[in-house]
Amino acid sequence: MKRIFPISLFLLLGFFTACIEEEEFENLEPVNYTGEWGAPLISSSITFGEVLNRYEEENEVPVTITIDEDNVYHIIYKDSIESPELETYYQIQDIEYQSSFGIPDNLKTKLPASIPFPLSITENFDTTLYEPMSIPLDFDGQEINNAELKYIELDGGDLNVVINSGFEHDLELEMTIHALVKDGQPLVLPITLAHSSNGTQKTVTESLDGYRLDLTATGTTLDTIQVDVAVEFTTIAGNSITPTDDITIDFSIRDLDYYAIVGKLGEFDIELEKGELPIDIFDSELENVDAKLDEPFIDLKFTNYIGVPFGVDFTELSLTNASDERVDIVLSDGSEINVDYVRNIENLGDSVITDYNLTDETTTNVNDAFDIAPNQFNYELLARVGSDENPDFFLHADAKLKVLLTADIPLSGSLSNYEFEDTLDIDNGFFGDAGSDTSLVESAELRLFMNNGWPITLGLQGYFMDENNDVVDSLFADTEGGYYNFIQSGAIDDNGFVVNPNTQTTIIKLDKERYNRVAQATKLRYRLNFNTGEAGEKSVKILSTYKLGVDISGKVKLDASLNDIEE
Amino acid sequence: MRKYIIVCASLLLSIMSFAQRENTLFMLPSLSQSTYVNPTSIPQHKVSIGLPIPSTYFHVTNSGFSFSELVDGNTLDYNKLTDVLGDDNLISTGAQVDLFSLRFKVRHNYFSFNVTEHVDFDFSYPKDLFGLALSGNASYEGGTIDLSGLKINMSQYREYGFGYNRDGKRWQYGGRVKLLFGKANVSTVNSDITIDVADETLNHTINANLQLNTASPLPLPTDLATLNEDNLDSLLDLVNEEDLILNSQNWGLAFDAGVGYKFNRKLEFSASLLNLGFIRWKQNARNYTFEGDAAVTGVDVLPALLDNQELDGDSIADVFIEKSVATGTEESYTTRLTYQVNLSARYQLWKSTHVYGLYNIMHFKRWRGAFTVGVSHDILRYVSIALSNTSYHGEAINVGLGLVLKPGPFQFYIVGDNFDSLLRPVSPSNLTEKTFALRIGMNLVFGRVMPEDKLQTTIR
Structure with a gap:
């Protein structure tokens, strides 16, 4: 009996008195965490139809989008000017x-x-x-x-x-x-x-x-x-x-x-205020751009509310671009364009429209004038009344002359060397906080998957810069002509239509060293180069169904001790 | 410090024993608590009273791996988890506290009553859960992250047990009826979740068929998306301790039953079925269904840019909740207890020494078996000891120990499975256990059933 309790106590303590090899635990070194995580970053697609619909709905300059019988899109800009009511002048x-x-x-x-x-x-x-x-x-x-x-x-x-x-x-x-x-x-x-x-x-x-x-x-x-x-x-x-x-x-x-x-009614001239029609699809600095539109259409509609015909002299009829280049619209022989006869109304309160089309390239230089990728059509005119002597001509007090200018830009043609350059401030760093510890990252990978059914090729190059504007790295290592064509045009047939989308994969790899350089960048200067077709050489046509698909994913491989992760 | 945290966390995960599987306790019939695992167990005392302090049982299990499997020399390589984990793994932990227990003898009949508080947490996880955490989702590119089998059952309930057993010449019968009153539960059904990771784009497609049920004093909203930190605080304010302690809305019923047969004076057999029962959860019952496919893709940037909208990417969790969660319902639901079957044999080697063989199977998602051999020895009437070994989860050696001391009317006991690591130097490479269970407490016992010189412990 006396021995039972000590023995039992010994056994009881035995449960808990096993030797703990503390040093072995202390020396135990966890391996670094090396998980690789990835995420889809961008998964998006858009058709040309969607772009144009948004453009039509929200553009500051009113536009109308139409589709012709060949399914080609047209962007139609309209502007009108009108004279004051005649009683203001004819007294x-x-x-x-x-x-x-x-x-x-x-x-x-x-x-x-x-x-x-x-x-x-x-x-x-x-x-x-x-x-x-x-x-x-x-x-x-x-x-x-x-x-x-x-x-x-x-x-x-x-x-x-x-x-x-x-x-x-x-x-x-x-x-x-x-x-x-x-x-x-x-x-x-x-x-x-x-x-x-x-x-x-x-x-x-x-x-x-x-x-x-x-x-x-x-x-x-x-x-x-x-x-x-x-x-x-x-x-x-x-x-x-x-x-x-x-x-x-x-x-x-x-x-x-x-x-x-x-x-x-005698002889008098109606002078209208100068009209300026923005054509904002070309509203960019286009210093070296080479644009060629297929059959742009410029039309003038004179709406006459006066019971007397008149002729029109243009004091200005020109296209200008964002670089202030200017081309005067003239007849093919170089002479100025005038409209000899704008019809009059027959009855008081009527109006009658006289249509004047400037587009016929055999008679005007409109087609060539669009080569400068104009962003504005300028026109100013004088209506001359009095060439006929009809005792039954008439005018009423609120009669006026209205001129509607329509610029119909078919999305058919070619454009090359459209270049754009800008600098983005990435104060927070390209991967988050600039200056933060990037030692956890072993490598990173950015993958771009383009499925391009648009007839465009987009070249891109970006330069990562530090606070002193020194370039620390570039987005693409291998470029041709300073650009990497990360969106390649779909294959285009002889009629200018895309027949097969182009699929392209671009992988940007950043090893630890490069990742650190890019992570410290505070600015990204990027340049874009835009061409229609393969190199802007082919005339292309835009269909509503053309679709651009962009998928971008990123992966980051970590290599960090648990202490690093905790900190 | 961090190193110790890691080691301790790993230890916690790597030691264990399956839910309420107390195979060593089976070999200590002198404890009234032995009837929890063997309803036919015949006690040695006419009256036994259990008190809440410190009559406590605790267990923790991780079937997936042991700590030593992650150790390579002086390196803790948790990447090995992906090699050692099975397709279906279980983390289980829980505790029981006997608030009160009483057992007494009337002629050849034994009656018992117990009030026991249970807290159980069972979490079944697939291999890919750790694979995802350790390797990252990029390693599944072009493949599928299979989280099917992710199952959770977390319950707190109170048991009022009424037991009876009878000692016959050849046969022993025993059983217990248990009235259960649930306090809180979170559990899943139909837990099929896979995530397809697309090649190159890394788009994720979540295919889910999962129902999460909850019941508690907390009146959670049926629409999980409306749950935020603010309204959770206000919901918590609605809960008081009385709701938790005295709640009787979630009632249930369970049975233990067993039968023993004395083949001869030395050899006995028994069979028992434990925890066959259910709890019907009604209080603030909520059923959240996650069903369908949800795609996590990159930001749809192009239309957003056209519309001058801010770019907003959704996390996987956002998409999962937004696209998969139907509005929750408030249907009552039923959970079953984790039931077990014991088949045992006992042989009297010497007068106070018995050897045991026990085959135990329990059901959580699937049948999980364990085989135990052991020996018990009584030293006079003051001490009982038991030593066992259980083979399960692919581990051949899991040593269990039990010790009962009885000074006067007091009966102190400590019983546990998987103590072998504590009996040898505890080093990283020695921590081979996947389970750990410990019951410790004190009873008051009065009146010996048999004279000391005729004392026989019997397998029931």
Whole structure:
């Protein structure tokens, strides 16, 4: 019994008293961690159709994308300029004339020189005044020549008639102004002049809103105002009648506003503000670019709201690019382009479009002008009115001239040496924090898989730079002409269509040393070189279904002690 | 310091014994706790009372590898894991605390009652889980990371056990009915997960068919995507200790049953079935289904650039949750206990010395067997000792020891499997164990069942 407990205690302690070889554990050295981790970084694809749809929806410059019967895309830029409403420029000055008339001769013989008391005689006589005149017109301050008007529809203005009578007798006048017609009836003004020894004056004013100023004298003449005056003459006993007694009428039409003018409208020029149409697909610095578009289309549509035809002189018609190169659009013989005849409307309120296509390469140099990859079309023009003399031409007050310019850029052609260079700040380091410990990384690998169904070749080179702008490494070691073509054009047939996508794999390996250099870089200067087709030599066509697939994956192999990982 | 952490972590993973597999305890029938592994065990005392302190059982298992397999001289080469791991590996750990136990004899009948708190964690993992961590996903390029078999069952529950056994001339019968009350559970079903890693692009395609069930006082949202740090804190505020301790919403039932046969005075056989039962989880039950294919590819940069959108890459976890998780449901679910079958034989070598043979199989995902031979010896009525060896998980030698001391009414005990490494110098190359289990505690015992000179321990 006495031995049992010590023995048992010994056994119990035996469970826990096995010798621990602490030194062996202390000397145990874990191997470095050498796992290799990878991840898909980019997996993306995009069709040309998607690009163009976004471009159409979101571009600052409004564009329209269309597809022609050959499935070729067209980017259509439009711009318009228009003249102000014509009443701003085409203006009628005040019309004034004066006419005098006395007692007609047949009446003079009937009347005594002096009217005896208590005799009072009443007689009537009429006179008609035809006044051919040039209606005073000007266009933006310049006199309009060779205008002969038929009528003017008025929506404002005042008629002012001042009648002076030299008779010492009472007069009842009824002026019928046939030149002013409202609701088919001429304007009639009854005017009473009471006798006075010093003559009598009477002024009558009438608003002309709603009147037509008919300048035909109710016939076929132009620029003529007809006024009939009927006079009832009542003598005053004791007063004399002299042969020189007369009636003077000062007739003026002032402050005219019109809404329509009909007749020979004269000669005037409408100058439109300069138009500039951005063509932003080429909106880059393209110093050495060689571009060739297949049949770019430039079209001018003149919308005429005026009932008179006109011709157009272009004071500027040119293309310029981002490098300020400029090519004037001219006829193939080098002469300036003018439009001889822009049609007029037939009815008030209509509009008529005259289309003028600049594109025909047999007549203009538009095709060649696009070789500079222009980013802007510049145009300025003068509309010349008055070459015809038709008395039925017309204009209305709010009529104007509108010019719509359409530049239709077919995505068909070639482009080469489109180069772009920029520097990215990578302050945080290419792989994260610049300056951080990169010793955990044994190697890294960046893999680019391109499946290119676009007819483009994209060359790239990048240079990693440190804070002093010293190049520490480059993106690609082997380049041709300074670029590595990491996107190669799909195979193109004779018609310019991609028949087979190009698949290309590029692997960028970074050993430990190179990884460390790149990791310390704070800037990446990169250059892009863009060519259509294989080297920009083939004309290519863009289809909506062309697809570019990009897959980029990266792997990093670690070699680190557990202490390194902990830190 | 880090080195020690690594070593200790590795040790923890490399020692173990399978879930509640206590083969040495089987050889100590003087302990009332032996009925937990052998329902037909006939005690030596009329009354046995177990107290919560320190009546505790702890076990940890890692079937995949032992620490020594990673050691090469003075080098700890964890890359060897990919060589030594099997296709299906298990980490299991757990603890039992007897809050109270009582066993007493009435004529030839023995009645028992126990209240035991269980915490179990079983994690089954495939070889590729470590392969992925150690080699990185790049090593699977063009292949598949197979995480099928990734299974977890984490439970806390309380057991109220009512036992009975009877000692006959030839036959012994025993059994226990166990009322179970679950406190918390996280478990998976249908855990098929593979990740295809594409050649060159390294695009990952996750193919998942997994259901994760949870039940706890924590009312988790049905939509996991809405769970974040903030609302988790507010959910935790809703939980109190009373919910955890007294929760009776998740009830279950389990049985132990056994039968023994005395072939003659020296040779006995027994067979038993343990832990055949279930728990029905109802409290805040949530079922999260991860099903379908989800692709993890690179950033779709080109349309994003066109639209001037910020580039945002999703992590694998983001994609997995976003694309695979259906809105969770709130269906109750059932988990089964890890049941075992014991077949044993006992032979009385000398008066107080017995030799044992025990074949134990248990089921977690699949049947897992172990064979144990051992010897027990009683020294008077004060000491019982047992020595065993168990072969399992491809390991031939796993030494177990048991010691029971009985000064007066006190019965102190310590029983464990896989103690052999502690009986020899503990060095990196000697840590060959994959399991470790230890039961330690104290009972109060009263009244010998048989006179000392006639004391016989029997295999039940």
